[in-house]
Amino acid sequence: MQNSPETDVPVVIVGGGPVGIGLAIDLGLRGVRTIVVERYRDPQPIPKGQNLTQRTMEHFHFWGAEAELRAARTIPRDYGIGGMTSYGTLLSGYGYDWLQRELVRPFYFTDNERLPQYATEAVLRRRAAQIPAIETLYGWTAEAVRQDDGGVSVDIVDRDANKRSLRADYVVGCDGSRSTVREQAAITQTRSDHDRLMVLLVFRSAGLHKLLERFPGKSFYNVLHPELDGYWKFFGRVDLGSTWFFHAPVPASTTRENFDFRGFLHQAAGAEFDIEFEHIGFWDLRFALADSYRAGRIFIAGDAAHSHPPYGGYGVNSGLEDAVNLSWKLAAALQGWGGGGLLDSYDAERRPVFASTARDFIEKSIFDDRDFLRKHDPARDRSDFETAWRERQSGARAEVNAFEPNYEGSPIVWGPAGAVSSAIGSHAYAARAGHHLAPQPLTGGKNIFEALGHGFTLIDLGASHAASGFEQAASKLRVPLKVVSDSPTDGRENYQSRLILVRPDQFVAWVGDDADPVELLRRAIGAGA
Numbered sequence: 001m002q003n004s005p006e007t008d009v010p011v012v013i014v015g016g017g018p019v020g021i022g023l024a025i026d027l028g029l030r031g032v033r034t035i036v037v038e039r040y041r042d043p044q045p046i047p048k049g050q051n052l053t054q055r056t057m058e059h060f061h062f063w064g065a066e067a068e069l070r071a072a073r074t075i076p077r078d079y080g081i082g083g084m085t086s087y088g089t090l091l092s093g094y095g096y097d098w099l100q101r102e103l104v105r106p107f108y109f110t111d112n113e114r115l116p117q118y119a120t121e122a123v124l125r126r127r128a129a130q131i132p133a134i135e136t137l138y139g140w141t142a143e144a145v146r147q148d149d150g151g152v153s154v155d156i157v158d159r160d161a162n163k164r165s166l167r168a169d170y171v172v173g174c175d176g177s178r179s180t181v182r183e184q185a186a187i188t189q190t191r192s193d194h195d196r197l198m199v200l201l202v203f204r205s206a207g208l209h210k211l212l213e214r215f216p217g218k219s220f221y222n223v224l225h226p227e228l229d230g231y232w233k234f235f236g237r238v239d240l241g242s243t244w245f246f247h248a249p250v251p252a253s254t255t256r257e258n259f260d261f262r263g264f265l266h267q268a269a270g271a272e273f274d275i276e277f278e279h280i281g282f283w284d285l286r287f288a289l290a291d292s293y294r295a296g297r298i299f300i301a302g303d304a305a306h307s308h309p310p311y312g313g314y315g316v317n318s319g320l321e322d323a324v325n326l327s328w329k330l331a332a333a334l335q336g337w338g339g340g341g342l343l344d345s346y347d348a349e350r351r352p353v354f355a356s357t358a359r360d361f362i363e364k365s366i367f368d369d370r371d372f373l374r375k376h377d378p379a380r381d382r383s384d385f386e387t388a389w390r391e392r393q394s395g396a397r398a399e400v401n402a403f404e405p406n407y408e409g410s411p412i413v414w415g416p417a418g419a420v421s422s423a424i425g426s427h428a429y430a431a432r433a434g435h436h437l438a439p440q441p442l443t444g445g446k447n448i449f450e451a452l453g454h455g456f457t458l459i460d461l462g463a464s465h466a467a468s469g470f471e472q473a474a475s476k477l478r479v480p481l482k483v484v485s486d487s488p489t490d491g492r493e494n495y496q497s498r499l500i501l502v503r504p505d506q507f508v509a510w511v512g513d514d515a516d517p518v519e520l521l522r523r524a525i526g527a528g529a
Helices: 018-029 054-062 066-071 101-107 117-129 180-184 206-214 261-269 315-335 344-375 382-402 466-477 517-524
Strands: 009-014 034-038 082-087 095-098 134-138 140-148 151-158 163-173 189-204 218-224 232-237 243-250 276-290 298-300 403-406 422-424 456-460 481-485 499-502 508-512
Touching: 009 018, 009 151, 009 315, 018 034, 018 054, 018 117, 018 134, 018 315, 034 140, 034 163, 054 066, 054 101, 054 315, 066 117, 095 382, 101 382, 117 134, 140 163, 140 180, 163 180, 163 315, 180 298, 189 261, 189 344, 218 344, 232 261, 243 261, 243 276, 276 344, 315 344, 344 382, 344 403, 344 422, 382 403, 456 466, 466 481, 466 517, 499 517, 508 517
Parallel strands: 009 034, 009 163, 034 134, 082 218, 163 298, 456 481
Antiparallel strands: 082 095, 140 151, 151 163, 189 243, 189 276, 218 232, 232 243, 403 422, 456 499, 499 508
16 A cells, blocks of 8 residues: 555554554554554553453454453453442442343354453554554654645654654544544534543552452442432452552542542442552543544544543443444545545444444433432332342343444445434344344354455355356455355354345445345445445
8 A cells, every 4th residue: 555645654643542553453454554643652551441342352353463462361361350230339238240241242253351451552552563554653742733635744743842744645533532633623522511520549459359259250340329329439450359440420629639539439348448549530521422523634533533431331442443444444545446435434334323322321321320329229118129129130131232333324334224323223143234243153164254354245145146246346346355155054044144245344234135236335335326
C-alpha cells in the first residue's frame, strides 16, 4: 500500500491506547501504513478496561496476539473471572452471579478474558512493533489537525518541545474523551450528565482477598445500596490476592484530603480489612456521544466518539469494535475497491449501536437498579425483597443474551425492511444480515473462523454453481473475495441458508439462496445497490 505522493502515510492515528494500536494493527495486516502518535511513552498503570468479551478476543485472534494476551492475564486461569452483585455490602448474604458472558460463549469463536488495560496495551504495543507497516511515536502529542481536499496535516510535539508535521490521507482520533482531534474537527457531542463525581481507588489488601474467599471464581463485585439510588460501589481484582480497584459516587465536594476512603471501603465491604492506597483519582460520571463519527477525512473512535460510566465492561470493547469496523473500510478506500458510501457507513453502523448500548443497557441498568432499591427494602418487607432479589438473577441472564450489537439498518447490508442498527438483539446460530457470524465446524476439522479471508468471504453450502458468479463479480469490482464451500450438515445447517456473504469484520452482509452477485457486492462495498 503506497500513500498519496503528497502525504507521509495513508493514515495517522492520534492516540495509542488499545483502540488506536488495535486500529493500527488491523490496518497494518491489511497492508495499510500508519503512524501512531501517543503522548505516553509507556502504558499508564491504572487498572481500567478489564473485561474483554468473546467478540473482542476474536479480534486478538485475527491480529495474531490472542495467545500472548492470555499469557499476560494477572488472575490465574483456574481461578475464574466471574462477577457478583450484592445488596448493601459485599458480605450481606444477598448476592448473585452477574455479567454471565459464558452464557453466549457458543456464538463466538473465542473465550472472553480479563486483565488490566495496561497489560492489554503492552501486548498490543509488542504486536504492533512486529508489523513493518506501523510506525509508533510514543511521547508525542497532537497540537493541531487541519484538513483540505488533498489530505490532513497533524502538528505534533514531544516532551522536549521538538516539533513535527505529519501529512496523511486520513486521520483517526483515538485520543480519549477530551479528544483534540474531535474538537479541532468541530465534531459536536450530545451529553447526558448524571451529575455525579466518581472516585477511583487502587489499593493493596490481602485481608479483602481473605474475606472474599467465600466467593470463589469471582473477580469483580458490585454493591447496590439504597443511598446511591442505582449507582454502584464496584470492587475489581487487579491480581489474585493483593491488588484491587474500586469506584463509586462520592459527594461533589470530595477531595483526597477531606474524605474517609478507608471507612468508605470498609462500609461497602461490610467488614474491616487492611488497606494500602496506591492511587486516588476522580472523574465526572456522564454519557457523551459524538454527533458524527466523521468530518471529511477525519474520523474518531473509542472514547473520542463515545464515553460513559465504567458499568458492564462496554467501553474498551465498543472502542475496539469501532477500530475493526473502520479499518477494513479505510483499507478499501485506499486500495480502490471501496465505494463512495463505504466510509460513511462507519458512522451509520457504529453510532446508533453505541447510542443503544448507552440507553438500553448502561443507563437502563442504573435506572432499573434505582427503581428496584426504591421499591424493595428488606428492612420493610424481607419476604418481598427476597422474592424480588431472586427474580433479578434471571433478568441478569436475559440481559447477556439481549446485548447483541448488529447493523440490520446499515445501508451496506441486506437487512430486514425498516430495521435499525442497535445493540439490542439476540444470539442465534442462524446467519442473519447485519449480525455477527456464529462459528461452526467445517468438514475438514477446522472452524469456519479459521477459513475466513481478510476480505469478503462467501460461504457456499451446496448452492450449485452460485460461487462462480460471485467470483466473477468480485473480480470485475476488484473486491477481495474468498469462497469456502462445504455441505449443509454437521452443524452448518444451523446457518439456515445456502449462501452467506461475510464481511471482513465477520459480520454478515447478505444471506440467501440466489441473487445478482454484482448488485450484492456493490451494495456491500458502499457503491450502491
